Amino acid sequence: MDSRIGYDTDFLAWTEEQARLLREAARERINTPIDWENVAEEIESMGRSELRAVESALVRVIEHLLKLEHSPAVEPRGGWRWSVREQRDQANDALDDSPSLRGKLDLGKAYRRGRDYAIDGLEQDRIAVELALTDCPYTLDQILDPYWWPVNRHDLS
Template sequence: MPDSTPSLYERDFYAWANEQAALLRAGKLAAADIAHIAEEIESMGKTEKRELISRLAVLLAHLLKWQYQPERQSRSWEATIRTQRLEVRDHLADNPSLKAQLADAVAAAYERAVISAAETNLPENTFPNACPWAFDLVMSEGFWPDAEAH
């Protein structure tokens, strides 16, 4: 009869992670849960890409709001734009291989940004179908889209 007791991985992820780290540090690879370790490492990579998309989505949503609702521009929107630029920059510095994923990340982020920007009571079809700005422009400290651009 198979053991139906949940493994440490299933019962207590934190304890499992610490146990696996200790086994790896001690060079006890045969005792390590290699399959789950590999799964978790892959998951960490996906998490980094999702984080980039999330930060870009917030940045792009606020740039859209800035452009399409200039009468509602605020210091809060400005702070969010500036902060997200720094967060994206730092995230890419920590994960330089994500730069190869920028086109896909911007496209995915822009979809989310349009949904978020529509909270301003503008219909989603107000916004372009694809991101109207190049990544380098979006990241430029001096870039603040103006209402005349649409």
């Protein structure tokens, strides 16, 4: 039985496995004019790009969830909600394609960036907000859940 990971099952895991297999083939000195190490590196790079894309989507989701939670402004709440929906969809689609991405996400880094963007954006709107410099107040499941929204601290929906 072939236990290799399928390209269509988990893209990230597939890229990691293919890079490993290419490096093994290179060590066996197969006599073909292939630049094994750079081909393996390029395949791994595709997986890293997927990871960066998901982390970027998480940063935007966190930024706008924080704005929705902390801002007393009525507008542009609709734009923030739309952005959250769009970025959640992108992140969830990528995680469906590569389930192993979930275990590689750095939620702390995504929170720090999203928090900083939220603070900057709110300050541009002349809204002073202090956001904790500690851990992300949302779980990954909440961030990705299309039906979950934080409660606004100013009784806005």
